[in-house]
Amino acid sequence: MRMRCAVLDDYQRVATTMADWSPVLDRVEVVSFAEHFATEDELATALADADIVVTLRERVAFPASLFARLPRLRLLVASGMRNSVIDHAAAERHGVTVCGTASAPTPPVELTWALILGLARGLVTENAALRAGGPWQSTVGADLHGRRLGLLGLGKLGGRVARVGLAFGMEVTAWSQHLTAERAEEVGATRAASLEELLRTSDVVSVHLVLSDRTRGLLGERELALLRPTAYLVNTSRAAIVDQDALLAALHRGAIAGAGLDVFETEPLPADHPLRSAPRLLATPHLGYVSEDNYRRYYGDAVEDIQAFLAGSPIRRLG
Structure with missing residues (x-):
């Protein structure tokens, strides 16, 4: 048999x-x-x-x-x-x-940049308006050249994201608990002195950490409050690294310019989940490795x- x-x-x-x-x-x-x-x-x-x-x-x-x-x-x-x-x-x-x-490692890196670019240039808003016969141009895109990309984690994925950021002319900084200056220099980045410094000074923050007891809930209400109101947060790593309720609150009050998510605490995301209707959110159904x-x-x-x-x-x- x-x-x-x-x-x-x-x-x-x-x-x-x-x-x-x-x-x-x-x-x-x-x-x-x-x-x-x-x-x-x-x-x-x-x-x-x-x-x-x-x-x-x-x-x-x-x-x-x-x-x-x-x-x-x-x-x-x-x-x-x-x-x-x-x-x-x-x-x-x-x-x-x-x-x-x-x-x-390349598919999640490519999706990370799809989310960053989609957020920065308002692609979903502009595409929806064009297809629906709406206004011709309603957003003003955020420039990436000359801005700062902050990476949480600089392993095989974060390192590749860093190199693309450099190609766009961005200044790249990175932080993780055990990141060395030498590793940062390998990919053309600089090591931030602390998580707080990276969050305060970055225009785009992208998460590339492994989920562990140290990283679970790493970005909570206090940490998200350090982000600039013009900053974008992207998470293609693990949902539990970012406190979901704190992120929802930040999006609703406009504390950050937007977020890009590919990972969620419950997958598939329930039809009535508040993230499905959150403002300033560009979300994909965990396509990073697909x-x-x-x-x-x-x-x-x-x-x-x-x-x-x-x-x-x-x-x-x-x-």
């Missing part, structure tokens, strides 16, 4: 066409789900007969309670090589092998992970 592989959150229905699954189809039946399962009960029901699950990034949590309800599960493949919503200890206790895939090349990499590596697992030699193990 063939094993059953469930592919979760295949919103665009492309999981089975973005890779060649034929190497495993003689032993594995692949079923993809386009709908998101919002509760553990729904997820446990959908995956009851799954031996293998492929999940994208951190869209779906796999706590100990879920592993206990999936006795058939033997392999969990998560795209990327880091996943904070999988209980790896519970997976091991239940005999589930967890593997990852490669992930390209690109053709990245999907081919995710699903192609997932097939390789399944092949290796079936051969008794799992690769790219996480835990």
Whole structure:
């Protein structure tokens, strides 16, 4: 009898066409789900007969309670090589092998700049007006050349964002708890003396930190109040780094010029969520890593992970 592989959150229905699954189809039946399962009960029901699950990034949590309800599960493949919503200890206790895939850093960098440019030049407002027969020009764009880009985090993503900022003629500063001046100099940036200094002096602040106990809620009411009223805040990293209620309040009172978000505490974002109607907000449905090349990499590596697992030699193990 063939094993059953469930592919979760295949919103665009492309999981089975973005890779060649034929190497495993003689032993594995692949079923993809386009709908998101919002509760553990729904997820446990959908995956009851799954031996293998492929999940994208951190869209779906796999706590100990879920592993206990999936006795058939033997392999969990998560795209990327880091996943904070999988209980790896519970997976091991239940005999589930967890593997990852490669992930390209460029798609989220490109989306970061799409949000920055969209905010600075009022693209959504102007496009909507043009298509609806509204006013011809109603906004005055904010210049990026000569302005300061402040980066929270200067790793492989932040470093690439920095280089694009320099290409636009921006002055780039960066801060993180362990950032060195030498690392900042590598990408042409300067290290801010403190988080507070970066927030006070930047025209655009972009978040590229890993979520941890140190960074959770890093930007709260006090920190957001340090931003200039003409500044933009962009978060394509993790929603919990920015206090959602504090950001909503800042947007509603016009304390900042705008925000660009690609990540949310609850995904998909509920239809009645206040962020959907917040002013000065340009938001996308977590598209940072959603690109053709990245999907081919995710699903192609997932097939390789399944092949290796079936051969008794799992690769790219996480835990």
